[in-house]
Amino acid sequence: MESICAFDRLVPGRGAAALLADGTQVAVFRLADGGLYAVSNRDPFTGAYVMSRGIVGDRSGEPTVASPLHKQVFSLKTGQCLDDGDQSLEAFAVEVVGGEVRVGAASDVKASALWPPPQPRRSPPPESARRWHRSPATPWR
């Protein structure tokens, strides 16, 4: 675990970027309810290191962050993208010790938090809805 900053330095409801000793960038979020999460700062859709600047919130109770570039929403718990099952952020272990925020390696949580693998929240449309595409009516008949 690597010490990042004082917990009070984080703005409630907002994220901050941190640079780990090995050069990894993580985005650390302090939620309004006191929850604390860390995910990779790199937006997998664009490759830009911007996730810490996303808006946090929840989807059906699951804490989330939305990419500030194209607004895809990710779970803060697992890093899984809830709009596109193929993409995800790395989730990092994070804790507060003596008022200091500490971030651990990604692999520390991967084993626990990402098993069983999360399913995309959105189920595919039913077969009937996909098959049907109505052609425009001919109004003059």
Added chain:
Amino acid sequence: MSDKRLVVIGDGMVGRRFLEAVVERDPSWQVTVLAEEPRPAYDRVRLSAFFDGVSAEELSLASDLPGVDVRLGEPALAIDREARRVATAGGDYAYDKLVLATGSYPFVPPVEGSDLDGVHVYRTIEDLEAIRSRAEGRRHGVVVGGGLLGLEAANALRLLGLETQIVEFAPWLMARQLDEAGGGVLKQHIERLGIDVACSTGGTRIEPSGDRLRMETNQEGLAFDTDMIVFAAGVRPADALAREAGLAVGERGGVVVDPSCRSSDPDVYAIGEVAAMEGVCYGLVAPGYAMAEVAADRLAGGEATFPGADLSTKLKLLGVDVAQFGEMDGPLATTYLDPAEGVYAKLVLSDDAQTLLGGMLVGNAEPYPLLRASVGGKVPGQLADLLSSGEVEGALPDGAQVCSCNSVTKGEIMGAVADGCHDVGAIKSCTKAGTSCGSCVPMLKQLLAEGGVEVSKSICEHFAQSRAELFDIVKVTGISSFSELIARHGSGSGCDLCKPAVASILASLANGHILDGEQAALQDTNDHFLANLQRNGTYSVVPRIPGGEVTPDKLIVLGEVAKEFGLYTKITGGQRVDLFGARVEDLPKIWRRLVDAGFESGHAYGKALRTIKSCVGTDWCRYGVQDSVKMAIDLELRYRGLRSPHKVKSAVSGCARECAEARSKDFGVIATEDGWNLYVGGNGGFTPRHADLLVSDVDSETLVRTIDRFLMFYISTADRLQRTSKWLESLDGGVDYVREVVVDDRLGICEDLDAMMAKHVESYTDEWKGVLDDPEKLERFVSFVNAPDTPDPSIEFETVRGQSFPAGTTERSHARPVPLGTPERLGSERS
């Protein structure tokens, strides 16, 4: 192939609809169109909009039709039916089938002197251009004709600034659509606008009188001295070609056709105003469209027949609603007259008073869609309600025609709703209902509700309310934080949809700096960093340059700042300078330099007022009539920082040449000789829209007051991310309704709107300076919370065309094609 040559004579509205239908149904026809007018088909129904500032191009109905050769300005001169060919000045065109869509020509009563200079007709864009040029610098005009066309012509002259006199031969106005009482109420309205009306009067002789004209009438002692005379007394079918070719014509003119639109020669069809369908010529577009569809179907081997014409009409003439449907008279009629309000209604019923046969409405046509659709069926509600308020309950029969322009019944619409059309737009594209005159659109909304479709306006899963409802809640309760609002009126902890929307509402209602306290956490990244996030994680910085006016010294500062921080520099479309590639930690340093030089935030990052462009105005331009630069600067300084549901753009042009492109803006101002015209609801972007005229020739004070109210009404009622153009289109009554609210104060809220704007103007402060003056806010502008002095190593640049670009730019431009016209992905498109 050899028997597939189709010649169409005439390229008007009906001809164009026919071509579209033919191409869609049987593209194997080789089509040649011979058109008399020099321009392709245009919307003649909206012709008078030409004087409202709508250009000929905007009226155009031209569309790209594969396999169709349109020969403009090449009128047919003769038809040789034996040899099956049509002659023009340019050559001969052989046909296998011929379609006559020649329309009508204006009827000019036999009045001596009707060929003099200054005597006009009202039919084509060329006629309108001639009227406009004659009217220049003159003050009085006479319109002969008090029917639909005559009133349109009168409106045109009024818009050209002429004192206008209507002369009508019948004893009352619109005698074809209204009875005497209805005509009387209409006359009242029109006279209130300052237009004189003389009924039971006909011109007998026109003679020159110096540079002007004098028209004598059948009324003893009544003569008019005037600058110009416009004949708009009806039309006659343009059937001369058909007559010469020996085709059968009707008693009152028109090419006689059977219900398949075939003339007396089976290879020749006639459609639209030139056709005498079983002896009757129709001067409305709806029956013409029906004929176009029938003829196209026949040419594709179909069996369609003319379904009969619904002559119902609803129009707004000179601001007055007039509607007529079904029969004008019958066994039983009941009327309502309110001379104080200028409202007249008449319903025609069967003798048992159970069946609605027809009726007419003047002054208030709200019940029209329901009434027209109910003709032939049960009276849809209590007579007293129908006649007075127009507020009625009641379900229509399935067979009732809801859209008469495109012949769509209620049953067809309900079918579309059941098949998944869940908003008005989907119904329009699926059934074509509501796509022509639009008068049935309110009816479509009712049918959606009847079909059980609840249009959800909720912002997201955390709030069931619409943005407008949340706005009202915040305004009324005085709630000033997101956490209180979601605790009391929502659920969960919020998301990227509701948080910025609420932040915008709180900011619109002037609640301090947008990064104050809890509000900071709500802002989208652009608002949070007061700059625009770019693809590589850097930001762009745009200082405000009001009206696009900038001193050389300030321009030099921009250059120096760009050089010092290695920023890519580009001139924007909004007449300012965009500086790209700023790292988060550099933003405050850049602002410091800019603020010290007298710049402030340009709010390019916010859903807020962006820029007010201007042309160079009277001080330099040879043509300008008002000082557009000064006005643009004043307006930009007044509305800077105003948060709104979406971005707001504006422009001010100093004359009608419109160099600032004001009509593509959310609100656009164009100078006139007498003041300013204000246009609203314009848009560029993905769905361009020209702005609608809200008020004309107003002084500066009235202009500003009207914009104040327009903006605040928009901010109070629009949906999240709804630009003014979509908002305007979503309002029943569109720009007319907005005018009633912000000019006539129909809702009694103008005082409130004024107060809201006064509060905004008073409380404005520069957001950049607000950060620079606050050490706590400054703390957030770091690359890494644990390494504030280390620049983000992932951000690299390369030099292209002498400027700084994100690394990989050169590689990207070679690696893949440049995506043209890819729509921007919007947050609101997600479900």
